[in-house]
Amino acid sequence: MASRQAHHRRQPKLGRPPRHENQRERVISCASELFARHGYENVGLSQLADAVGISKAGLYHYFTTKQEILDEIVLTTLDGLLAHVDAKIGRAATPRERLVAFMTAHAEYFEANYWAFTTMLVGFSGIARPSARTHAVDRRDRYEGVLRTILAEGMERGDFRKVDLATASRGTLSMLNWMARWYKPDGPTRASEVAAAYADLLLNGIGPSDGDAALV
Amino acid sequence: MASRQAHHRRQPKLGRPPRHENQRERVISCASELFARHGYENVGLSQLADAVGISKAGLYHYFTTKQEILDEIVLTTLDGLLAHVDAKIGRAATPRERLVAFMTAHAEYFEANYWAFTTMLVGFSGIARPSARTHAVDRRDRYEGVLRTILAEGMERGDFRKVDLATASRGTLSMLNWMARWYKPDGPTRASEVAAAYADLLLNGIGPSDGDAALV
Numbered sequence: 092m093a094s095r096q097a098h099h100r101r102q103p104k105l106g107r108p109p110r111h112e113n114q115r116e117r118v119i120s121c122a123s124e125l126f127a128r129h130g131y132e133n134v135g136l137s138q139l140a141d142a143v144g145i146s147k148a149g150l151y152h153y154f155t156t157k158q159e160i161l162d163e164i165v166l167t168t169l170d171g172l173l174a175h176v177d178a179k180i181g182r183a184a185t186p187r188e189r190l191v192a193f194m195t196a197h198a199e200y201f202e203a204n205y206w207a208f209t210t211m212l213v214g215f216s217g218i219a220r221p222s223a224r225t226h227a228v229d230r231r232d233r234y235e236g237v238l239r240t241i242l243a244e245g246m247e248r249g250d251f252r253k254v255d256l257a258t259a260s261r262g263t264l265s266m267l268n269w270m271a272r273w274y275k276p277d278g279p280t281r282a283s284e285v286a287a288a289y290a291d292l293l294l295n296g297i298g299p300s301d302g303d304a305a306l307v
Numbered sequence: 308m309a310s311r312q313a314h315h316r317r318q319p320k321l322g323r324p325p326r327h328e329n330q331r332e333r334v335i336s337c338a339s340e341l342f343a344r345h346g347y348e349n350v351g352l353s354q355l356a357d358a359v360g361i362s363k364a365g366l367y368h369y370f371t372t373k374q375e376i377l378d379e380i381v382l383t384t385l386d387g388l389l390a391h392v393d394a395k396i397g398r399a400a401t402p403r404e405r406l407v408a409f410m411t412a413h414a415e416y417f418e419a420n421y422w423a424f425t426t427m428l429v430g431f432s433g434i435a436r437p438s439a440r441t442h443a444v445d446r447r448d449r450y451e452g453v454l455r456t457i458l459a460e461g462m463e464r465g466d467f468r469k470v471d472l473a474t475a476s477r478g479t480l481s482m483l484n485w486m487a488r489w490y491k492p493d494g495p496t497r498a499s500e501v502a503a504a505y506a507d508l509l510l511n512g513i514g515p516s517d518g519d520a521a522l523v
């Protein structure tokens with residue numbers, strides 16, 4: 092685990108990364124990695140306390156249940172994602188630029204908060220406290236709303252052709268979210284470069300372009 | 308569970324669907340649904356025996372471990388997916404038609420084998436027996452190879468513009484695979500229609516088309 096944390100220290104810090112400034116944040120950070128690696132159901136509170144380097148009683152000082160920890164990871168990650176993406180698209184001038192900014196910002200945040208993001212994607216449906224659930228659904232809907240607004244504005248202005256908004260939005264998020272299944276945080280590929288290539292596929296399609304078609 | 312099975316009986320049968328012709332296939336079918344709904348780790352053999360309606364001793368007649376059952380679900384589903392997609396793309400004349408056929412056939416198979424497919428996607432990385440693991444990786448690589456061949460042929464012929472093969476292939480499979488996260492088998496949307504709309508996005512992009520651009 093030490094090497095992964097070292098890796099994360101080299102990453103740019105975006106949104107609300109775990110900074111280990113206090114024990115509580117360290118619990119969240121260790122739990123994120125353990126949940127992502129082994130699955131929420133398979134991690135016990137004793138194992139988490141060991142990873143943090145505190146006693147189980149010490150852990151109870153911050154959280155009484157594992158569920159509370161999962162809820163906090165999901166909510167904090169969604170909040171941070173929304174803030175980071177909002178900031179990035181705010182600097183883009185056209186719907187086309189905003190779509191690229193949305194997709195690369197999503198990937199940047201995913202890369203910088205790899206374990207928490209992966210836990211969030213898996214844990215979203217398992218969130219338990221009614222208030223946390225409402226908050227999480229609200230954040231997710233706002234996040235999807237940001238993307239739909241970009242797509243709808245682009246269609247209205249004529250920057251994009253008219254396609255089904257739900258399908259285009261879902262297809263975009265599917266490509267981004269599935270990264271959690273194959274992306275290696277220590278590998279050579281940058282998630283944001285993959286996202287930029289996906290944006291090119293979505294914007295321009297694979298063919299035929301007019302130039303290529305003329306050659307046939 | 309009865310209503311889900313009734314639903315599945317209404318679906319067209321593709322590839323190698325569970326047909327309940329014998330007890331062994333019934334074990335696989337019940338396990339697929341239980342694993343997909345509750346997570347592999349959270350399902351016990353007693354619970355599975357209850358769902359099938361046999362004793363735990365009866366279950367041991369077919370499988371000695373839960374892992375064996377997971378391995379079989381993963382392998383059978385990958386085999387069936389490959390066979391179904393191969394048959395469908397064999398009837399398509401151009402790379403463009405083959406890409407649409409690949410994507411819709413994937414979605415058809417997913418829809419008709421919803422529980423096993425979902426368990427396969429989650430369980431792929433958890434497959435344990437070395438022989439089963441080799442078989443699963445081989446099948447997955449062959450499956451991705453089918454898609455890459457379609458894309459590569461299209462680029463060579465000039466039907467598609469030249470894009471990075473790995474990115475295009477990964478983006479395509481990401482959209483298809485993420486369906487397991489949101490698709491409701493009893494809902495009004497057909498997975499194959501969503502896949503056809505995704506194929507349109509990938510082939511034609513969202514913009515600007517020449518027609519729309521001329522209006523700006």
